[in-house]
Amino acid sequence: MSAAYPMQATVRDRLIDACFLGPYGENDTLLEKLVVEFLRDHVYWRRNFHPEDPPAISTAAARDPEYAAFEARMRRELHLLSAALKKSVPFHSPRYLGHMVSDLLLPGLAAQMLTLPYNPNNVSEDAAPVTVDMEVQAGLQLARMIGYPHEPGQPDCAFGHLTSGGTVANYQALRVALALKAFPVALRAAAPPGIELPPDDWTAFNQSGSETVALLQRWNDWLAALPAKQQEEWRERVEAQRVETLGLAGFFAAHRELQVPRVLAPITAHYSWSKGLKLLGLGRDQLELLPTRGMRLDAAALEESLQRHLRERQPVLMAVAVLGSTEYGTIDPVDAVLAARARTRQQGLDFQVHVDAAWGGYLATLFRAEDGSQRPYGEVAAEYSQFPRAEVYAAFAALADTDSVTVDPHKLGYLPYGAGAFVCRDHRAMALVAERADYVFHAGSRSDYLQRYRNLGQFILEGSKSGASAAAVYVAHKVLPLDHSHFGRLPRATIRAAEAFYARALRFAAEQATRVQVAVPFAPDSNLVCVALNPLGNSSVSVANAFTRTLHDAVRCDPQQPLQLKEFFGSATTLRFDMFGAADTSRILSALGLVFASADTDHLVILRHTLMNPYLIDAENNISYIDAYFDYLARCVSALCGHAPMVAV
Numbered sequence: 001m002s003a004a005y006p007m008q009a010t011v012r013d014r015l016i017d018a019c020f021l022g023p024y025g026e027n028d029t030l031l032e033k034l035v036v037e038f039l040r041d042h043v044y045w046r047r048n049f050h051p052e053d054p055p056a057i058s059t060a061a062a063r064d065p066e067y068a069a070f071e072a073r074m075r076r077e078l079h080l081l082s083a084a085l086k087k088s089v090p091f092h093s094p095r096y097l098g099h100m101v102s103d104l105l106l107p108g109l110a111a112q113m114l115t116l117p118y119n120p121n122n123v124s125e126d127a128a129p130v131t132v133d134m135e136v137q138a139g140l141q142l143a144r145m146i147g148y149p150h151e152p153g154q155p156d157c158a159f160g161h162l163t164s165g166g167t168v169a170n171y172q173a174l175r176v177a178l179a180l181k182a183f184p185v186a187l188r189a190a191a192p193p194g195i196e197l198p199p200d201d202w203t204a205f206n207q208s209g210s211e212t213v214a215l216l217q218r219w220n221d222w223l224a225a226l227p228a229k230q231q232e233e234w235r236e237r238v239e240a241q242r243v244e245t246l247g248l249a250g251f252f253a254a255h256r257e258l259q260v261p262r263v264l265a266p267i268t269a270h271y272s273w274s275k276g277l278k279l280l281g282l283g284r285d286q287l288e289l290l291p292t293r294g295m296r297l298d299a300a301a302l303e304e305s306l307q308r309h310l311r312e313r314q315p316v317l318m319a320v321a322v323l324g325s326t327e328y329g330t331i332d333p334v335d336a337v338l339a340a341r342a343r344t345r346q347q348g349l350d351f352q353v354h355v356d357a358a359w360g361g362y363l364a365t366l367f368r369a370e371d372g373s374q375r376p377y378g379e380v381a382a383e384y385s386q387f388p389r390a391e392v393y394a395a396f397a398a399l400a401d402t403d404s405v406t407v408d409p410h411k412l413g414y415l416p417y418g419a420g421a422f423v424c425r426d427h428r429a430m431a432l433v434a435e436r437a438d439y440v441f442h443a444g445s446r447s448d449y450l451q452r453y454r455n456l457g458q459f460i461l462e463g464s465k466s467g468a469s470a471a472a473v474y475v476a477h478k479v480l481p482l483d484h485s486h487f488g489r490l491p492r493a494t495i496r497a498a499e500a501f502y503a504r505a506l507r508f509a510a511e512q513a514t515r516v517q518v519a520v521p522f523a524p525d526s527n528l529v530c531v532a533l534n535p536l537g538n539s540s541v542s543v544a545n546a547f548t549r550t551l552h553d554a555v556r557c558d559p560q561q562p563l564q565l566k567e568f569f570g571s572a573t574t575l576r577f578d579m580f581g582a583a584d585t586s587r588i589l590s591a592l593g594l595v596f597a598s599a600d601t602d603h604l605v606i607l608r609h610t611l612m613n614p615y616l617i618d619a620e621n622n623i624s625y626i627d628a629y630f631d632y633l634a635r636c637v638s639a640l641c642g643h644a645p646m647v648a649v
Helices: 028-047 059-063 065-085 106-118 131-146 166-190 201-205 209-224 228-239 243-254 272-280 299-311 334-346 361-367 377-381 390-401 427-433 446-452 467-479 489-511 541-555 577-592 625-641
Strands: 159-163 262-266 287-290 316-322 352-357 404-407 420-424 516-519 528-535 571-576 603-610
Touching (some): 028 106, 059 065, 106 467, 131 159, 131 361, 131 404, 131 420, 131 446, 131 467, 159 166, 159 467, 166 228, 166 272, 209 427, 262 272, 272 287, 287 299, 299 316, 316 334, 334 390, 352 390, 361 390, 361 404, 420 427, 528 541, 528 577, 528 625, 541 571
Antiparallel strands (some): 159 420, 516 528, 528 603, 571 603
16 A cells, blocks of 8 residues: 555545445446336337237237247347456456456446436437437536536627547537638628628638637627528528538638648557547547657647748648546646737637547536536645646646537446537537538527527537436436535546556565666646556666566457456556657666667567556555556566566567
């Protein structure tokens, strides 16, 4: 156990005990009662829909040979499925330290199971009159967690919706950003008289999001004053000039002053950004990956890139900051990205700021007071040994001033797949991506807001989507509100575990100094910790990689072996030298006693540990799975170092 968290000082949080089925299935009775209760409730609902209708399936059916044969086949296949699923990865166990998944919150799991027999399709209220509202409400819950305006009566209230995951949420961010940037240019081309328009295409394309929304409102007001026939004519005239009609080739051919815009993101950004630019038609070449310092976006490099774009009059669509990188859990300086935009905005270059918080979004609950305000730094820091660094606190405090955020309830929200989310700071921007160009902003009441988004299919990328996921997210957030006193108790436990893991890794390095050199490449910003190892006396990166891959073989999922043979489950990733720059390369290789040779290899393999399970430190049973993991790793290292010298592979 880390000295920061001695076993006897760790008190079990009973709220957390009620949240999950549990590593040993301890809450099976509770889940069984919920499932049976609400399955019966569903059956009663069916029977009372029109009780005058007779049962369509008679009791005699069960005695029919075909019925019995069908039941037998179904039972057989379900038993086979159940047996096969026993080979699944044990995400529920505190022995699982691998990818970004853990046990599931009971309220979300039960809500999803409860909703599935109703089979709502959240594309519109016609197919999901209940769960569409829940999805819109879930978006408002996430907006509050982020710090966005979240009261539907506010004109600039945020809007969020669920997706299959962070990848689709990132696609939506690109789509909304392009619509916001291109609309003023289209309006200039249509030239409606009497509306004040930007003087040229460059200025039009570089309006801020709020300026575009204001322009959209003026256009809407201008339209409303026209007779119905002229309204339709002018709508068609503007639609004909929009990028959504012309496509990228037609739009930029018509506006030769403009180049196709770029998207700026750190090299740690998820590969969904490359896929998104391809899908949108912008092309992979328009994604500029910026260097990092300590695997966090280099603010100076961003500034340099923006100044170059200004000199070349190259538009920028969006700058992406990552709030918890997928591989390393590092937090980008969101505040620095916003500050850079404020400076270039004064010089005539503007862009959207999107935060990819697919991993780290729910950590915002640690900073959110019950009244929705941002907690003071000292109050947050008092609950931890090292978290949060001042830079991490500043990044989370800056979320409220960004334009949009991706967050994944199926990661640190502990909810079933697939539940990602896209949240837009100002819902009025969504009018520009509506399939039917509905520019009318309803009056500022809650009912008007909810009514507007009951036909979600107009605004989202999917044509069909399960309402069960929306029910799971909404109910989980109602049971555990997204603030530090409620939901925040889950990530608090795992951040503390990450601090204990980090301290134990440093102690492990000292204990194993006669066998291996061990380093933690980046002090953890979140509950994800990486560890790098190299056999003592070795200077070859390839040999170190072979050593680490062999260690990873001991903890990776192997479907050819019984799960119980694995003491722990972990994952691995790589550090590419061209990604983390000369200073970090030198620092990390020096700590491991390695010498970089370009003819050797271009990356370093490291072990990656995602610390989501709230039972990693089990004081009640006097078990630290963190200590147990490092004891196991020590045995693996000892066995490897006792073999013949390893060779490069």
